[in-house]
Amino acid sequence: GNSVTQMEGPVTLSEEAFLTINCTYTATGYPSLFWYVQYPGEGLQLLLKATKADDKGSNKGFEATYRKETTSFHLEKGSVQVSDSAVYFCALSTPTGNQFYFGTGTSLTVIP
Amino acid sequence: NAGVTQTPKFRILKIGQSMTLQCTQDMNHNYMYWYRQDPGMGLKLIYYSVGAGITDKGEVPNGYNVSRSTTEDFPLRLELAAPSQTSVYFCASSYSTREVGEKLFFGSGTQLSVL
Numbered sequence: 001g002n003s004v005t006q007m008e009g010p011v012t013l014s015e016e017a018f019l020t021i022n023c024t025y026t027a028t029g030y031p032s033l034f035w036y037v038q039y040p041g042e043g044l045q046l047l048l049k050a051t052k053a054d055d056k057g058s059n060k061g062f063e064a065t066y067r068k069e070t071t072s073f074h075l076e077k078g079s080v081q082v083s084d085s086a087v088y089f090c091a092l093s094t095p096t097g098n099q100f101y102f103g104t105g106t107s108l109t110v111i112p
Numbered sequence: 113n114a115g116v117t118q119t120p121k122f123r124i125l126k127i128g129q130s131m132t133l134q135c136t137q138d139m140n141h142n143y144m145y146w147y148r149q150d151p152g153m154g155l156k157l158i159y160y161s162v163g164a165g166i167t168d169k170g171e172v173p174n175g176y177n178v179s180r181s182t183t184e185d186f187p188l189r190l191e192l193a194a195p196s197q198t199s200v201y202f203c204a205s206s207y208s209t210r211e212v213g214e215k216l217f218f219g220s221g222t223q224l225s226v227l
Binding site: 006032034036042043044045046049051089091093098099100102103104105 | 116143145153154155157160162168170202204206213214215216218219220221
């Protein structure tokens with residue numbers, strides 16, 4: 001079946017620290033992979049995506065590389081800001097299915 | 113651009129009451145979803161629809177019902193509210209999961225408390 005396993009939180013970092021949030025997946029076929037972000041009091045919004053092996057998705061300084069050999073899609077940012085404080089969700093979809101599959105979310109707090 | 117619109121934003125129900133959470137999208141998306149998000153937990157899929165007249169159960173459908181009479185609207189009904197249904201509910205839509213890389217658009221959520 002399809003599933004996403006995400007690094008447990010919460011994560012607390014100082015401003016300008018390096019961020020990694022781990023995500024691994026299990027999927028039938030060739031999934032598309034996503035990172036969504038949820039700011040306090042809001043719905044989820046797409047942060048970045050990748051649709052095939054070795055693709056790198058990037059947005060707002062965040063990056064994630066689709067690694068088929070390790071079935072991973074880790075989220076990274078070189079220097080976090082206070083405004084990056086949010087909950088981050090890894091997700092996948094497959095062209096043969098009707099659903100999106102989400103990880104449990106990782107809460108990030110960045111302190112000045 | 114409205115996107116996905118959910119109403120109400122907040123609601124308090126008494127045990128046993130009924131209510132409908134409204135969701136509408138103006139992007140002509142075929143696929144629509146209802147999720148619930150409990151504190152500290154991820155998203156759990158309640159029901160989804162791949163087009164008007166077609167609905168299917170997700171991971172946690174008990175206590176809920178849905179209908180999809182139009183492409184735009186996908187209401188979620190709670191018939192006999194229970195404290196276990198206290199949660200934040202999100203509606204989402206997508207053109208199709210079968211298009212590679214097609215993303216989900218989320219509404220801003222409904223915070224429901226059952227007391």
